[in-house]
Amino acid sequence: CTSTSCPDICTHSSPCDMNNSQANCSQCEPITLELCMNLPYNYTNYPNYLGHRTQKEASISWESSLFPALVQTNCYKYLMFFACTILVPKCNPQTNQRIPPCRALCEQSKERCESILGIVGLQWPEDTDCSQFPEENLDNHICLTPDEDVEECSPSHFKCRSGRCVLASRRCDGQADCEDDSDEENCGCKERGLWECPSSKLCIKHAMICDGFPDCPGGMDETNCSFCRKDEITCANHDCVPRKCWCDGQIDCADKSDEWNCVSMSENKSSLMFLMVHRSAIKYHVCADEWEENLSYLACKQMGLGGPPVTEMVPEYKQPHHEKWMNLQSEWERKNTSTLQALLVTGLPCRSRSMVSLLCTKEDCGRRPAARMSKR
């Protein structure tokens, strides 16, 4: 109960009462257990036949490690099918009841594979007493038997030519894991239905290209994803927005990336750090006219830094090769906005001929109080 929620229909009773059988309130749920995603059914019902109350519990159980390891010995073609029928039992959507494996499937699995476990000193799972499962099949309505063509390996596994299943991440890793080396054959990304990262052998799924998350080294899967015009800039999600919209205080990219990193500090020259704003992707100094201390706080906060800041107004002659200016717009105090860039405009003269220079402090972190001394 500390890690899972109970279905709504059970909220009238104490959800953590162990005497309150969850079997009475469980419903069909989609299979999420990675091992068993290739079954001829998609819905399961808990608790399962090994006593696990949730799929999460099943996924980290001893049995969910044991069965796939055992499959690799090739002891029984339908072992993984059997394992999944007890780890994620099929759910009948009409009755919300579990459909168990047939007794013959259980007996065959145990008969062929139990002895192999014995060799390495392990025991067949105690909860799999085959007599609890029905003998009668009746077209897979009462109990389950596998079809001829059932897949032995889970989707996260690769099936060796020999029939053994090995973890998919071990395929093409330069080391043979199948006894026939078949996991190291046809290792091109294309042959595996994947995309090869430029300048590296890494393969990624096609859905990961241009999705806004870099997956290849150097983020190569996120390059050349958009073709913006000259007067446009590319958002992080590869949309195009007009250049003039960049850092104007209004959100234009769907992912809001046009308003990220709009405030920064210039490089440290002669120990002065000038406040910079990146309107239309051009860097501007900020004119000191009408500047107030609370604006320094805002600028530091936007850069992820703390306060209290030290503000200096630096005359223009001290920074001869300065960038362009941005000024506070008139009546900026009345503007309801949360970013500094929204308060600034270009094209006005800077009467004070001074630029804003800031020193922000980094918020303190990671310190533990010193241990108290006690006389012994």
Add this chain to the structure above:
Amino acid sequence: ILGGRTSRPGRWPWQCSLQSEPSGHICGCVLIAKRWVLTVAHCFEGRENPAVWKVVFGINNLDHPSVFMQTRMVKTIILHPRYNRAVVDYDISIVELNADINETSYVRPVCLPSREQRVEPDTYCYITGWGHMGNKMPFKLQEGEVRIISLEHCQAYFDMKTITTRMLCAGYESGTVDSCMGDSGGPLVCEQPAGRWTLFGLTSWGSVCFSKVLGPGVYSNVSHFIEWIERQIYIHTFLL
């Protein structure tokens, strides 16, 4: 925590407890700024409504509220959009509190690593939490020292799961010191120069920690998510 010890009050001032009625403590969490907390995404499975959660700081004994304790409600829960429930990848979430915490010696944020900052294998770090101890659930916060394990070495323990670069492994082959159920979302911190503690991992998953199957614990690799964390905090502070 298995194989750990009871922690001194205030020793881990960034540790928090994510609680929901009627159960109380559900997951651990970590204070990273006055209004922001990190935890793992799987803590919110089936309970994504912020209104059902509260976050407790400055507490050592869950059964005895202390004068140093601060409680905040949850304003926003931000789950990583790539969180995959089936394979427990991208297991991270950010929690926005309804109000700033008051920074005291018992409630302080931890440092986040920089984007490039990685923790090397064989570094010794600490995990903390109120999770299962193997024989009981503790009332007092537990701490344990664990060793960082390389991803390649870690993969060897988990035949059935892919260890991705979004994960970090720490612990021991024998499982002597490990995180356990209820520690999820809590910190894995390593001491950096000048005595600063930096958050490199969030307790995520592992083998059944008090079973026969042993091995290291698997943590969400915070370094991998720094950019995403910074972006989300910026967006929710300034742009929403």
